[in-house]
Amino acid sequence: MPVTSGVKNRTRQAILDAAIGLLADNPACSLGDIAAAAQVGRTTLHRYFAERADLMSAVAVEGGQRLVRAARLAELDRGTGGEALLRLCREYFDLGPLLSLIFSEQAGECWEEQDEGSLVAVIERGHRDGSIDPVLPSDWVLSVLWSQLYAAWAYLGERPESSRHHVLDLLTRTLSHSFGPRTPTATEPVRGEAGRGEAGRDR
Amino acid sequence: MPVTSGVKNRTRQAILDAAIGLLADNPACSLGDIAAAAQVGRTTLHRYFAERADLMSAVAVEGGQRLVRAARLAELDRGTGGEALLRLCREYFDLGPLLSLIFSEQAGECWEEQDEGSLVAVIERGHRDGSIDPVLPSDWVLSVLWSQLYAAWAYLGERPESSRHHVLDLLTRTLSHSFGPRTPTATEPVRGEAGRGEAGRDR
DNA sequence: TCGTAGTGGAACACAACTGTTCCATGACGG
DNA sequence: CCGTCATGGAACAGTTGTGTTCCACTACGA
Numbered sequence: 001m002p003v004t005s006g007v008k009n010r011t012r013q014a015i016l017d018a019a020i021g022l023l024a025d026n027p028a029c030s031l032g033d034i035a036a037a038a039q040v041g042r043t044t045l046h047r048y049f050a051e052r053a054d055l056m057s058a059v060a061v062e063g064g065q066r067l068v069r070a071a072r073l074a075e076l077d078r079g080t081g082g083e084a085l086l087r088l089c090r091e092y093f094d095l096g097p098l099l100s101l102i103f104s105e106q107a108g109e110c111w112e113e114q115d116e117g118s119l120v121a122v123i124e125r126g127h128r129d130g131s132i133d134p135v136l137p138s139d140w141v142l143s144v145l146w147s148q149l150y151a152a153w154a155y156l157g158e159r160p161e162s163s164r165h166h167v168l169d170l171l172t173r174t175l176s177h178s179f180g181p182r183t184p185t186a187t188e189p190v191r192g193e194a195g196r197g198e199a200g201r202d203r
Numbered sequence: 204m205p206v207t208s209g210v211k212n213r214t215r216q217a218i219l220d221a222a223i224g225l226l227a228d229n230p231a232c233s234l235g236d237i238a239a240a241a242q243v244g245r246t247t248l249h250r251y252f253a254e255r256a257d258l259m260s261a262v263a264v265e266g267g268q269r270l271v272r273a274a275r276l277a278e279l280d281r282g283t284g285g286e287a288l289l290r291l292c293r294e295y296f297d298l299g300p301l302l303s304l305i306f307s308e309q310a311g312e313c314w315e316e317q318d319e320g321s322l323v324a325v326i327e328r329g330h331r332d333g334s335i336d337p338v339l340p341s342d343w344v345l346s347v348l349w350s351q352l353y354a355a356w357a358y359l360g361e362r363p364e365s366s367r368h369h370v371l372d373l374l375t376r377t378l379s380h381s382f383g384p385r386t387p388t389a390t391e392p393v394r395g396e397a398g399r400g401e402a403g404r405d406r
Numbered sequence: 407t408c409g410t411a412g413t414g415g416a417a418c419a420c421a422a423c424t425g426t427t428c429c430a431t432g433a434c435g436g
Numbered sequence: 437c438c439g440t441c442a443t444g445g446a447a448c449a450g451t452t453g454t455g456t457t458c459c460a461c462t463a464c465g466a
Contacts, residue, residue, distance in 0.1 A: 144351060147353060151346040243443085244444040
């Protein structure tokens with residue numbers, strides 16, 4: 001198949017980028033707004049994506065690809081599970097507005113698919129190698145990861161004075177503390193955990 | 204002013220409850236849906252809230268009141284800053300769907316207002332008494348608090364098999380780890396009522 | 407120069423939501 | 437029994453977004 005002329009590729013990409021940017025702020029924004037943001041006529045937008053649903057699924061596919069690319073860059077096989085997860089977090093942070101979109105789960109729903117599985121594998125590796133608290137279920141760890149990722153992105157957006165680097169620093173700090181049984185400079189036996197030992201937690 | 208008849212109060216409250224529940228899932232839901240969920244005619248809804256904006260601001264006011272009430276129940280003055288923040292978190296968790304609404308910041312915008320200030324005060328107290336890592340800015344701590352609160356609520360909603368108590372437990376664990384520089388036993392205040400005197404853990 | 411690919415604008419019908427008006431009904435107290 | 441109170445339904449006009457059609461314009465290669 002011909003590679004759709006290059007011009008069409010660029011137009012299509014511009015529409016997708018605009019869609020991601022606008023939908024992140026307002027998942028109910030109109031196609032007219034998206035077309036305008038992409039500097040494209042609404043007619044042209046409809047020429048590329050016949051219905052709104054088509055655009056949405058294309059955005060989902062694009063987002064999924066970016067996620068996979070980020071995961072590859074993070075080299076999840078390297079180091080402990082906890083380290084890999086933090087590297088992934090840095091890569092994800094660069095996804096920008098896509099974070100809002102994924103987190104609000106407005107567009108598609110199959111963001112992760114195959115991804116989900118490999119991330120769980122990384123977390124379980126962390127459970128075994130001691131870099132992630134084994135008490136925390138994998139899907140809970142993922143929830144915390146995504147929520148803090150989104151929080152960091154929103155935090156950066158609301159505070160132009162704080163640098164991307166600074167926010168990323170706060171993020172990795174709180175995240176690693178959340179997961180690690182006691183990652184930072186082994187502060188010593190936590191295991192005592194007074195008060196909660198006997199309570200029949202967990203069912 | 205008369206207390207608006209009691210019946211009207213109940214109707215008004217039913218509409219507000221339905222609105223909070225539906226808007227949490229879909230901030231763009233129609234007034235017809237809200238009226239139906241409240242088991243009320245659309246006409247009646249318009250009789251209480253002339254325009255959509257009126258309903259939205261009433262929801263914002265209602266939410267703000269619930270926030271203040273939760274903060275009062277948390278007795279923020281007691282114990283270390285970190286302990287107070289975790290107690291607040293438990294109270295906030297009970298707000299249910301309101302969490303989604305507040306977090307997405309769709310409705311009004313003045314959710315916190317006066318609240319914001321007192322929360323920052325609690326966090327700064329935690330900075331001083333050593334229960335919250337002084338390196339973390341107050342607003343970042345708040346961001347993490349809200350995002351994980353929302354994540355926990357969503358987590359519970361997607362997994363009917365996990366108990367409210369279990370999720371709350373995961374939440375306080377990861378949250379306290381996020382904030383505390385070295386406060387392993389900070390998760391103690393699970394009971395709440397008993398063991399007051401132990402609070403003197405600050406340095 | 408001509409034909410084509412890619413585009414944009416104008417117009418249209420259609421659907422959904424909104425806000426309003428008018429009227430009918432059931433409950434309740436005097 | 438009658439009046440009011442609170443309500444629900446039906447109908448309407450107005451707005452906004454959607455999806456489609458048709459036509460005009462520009463750039464570019466043969």
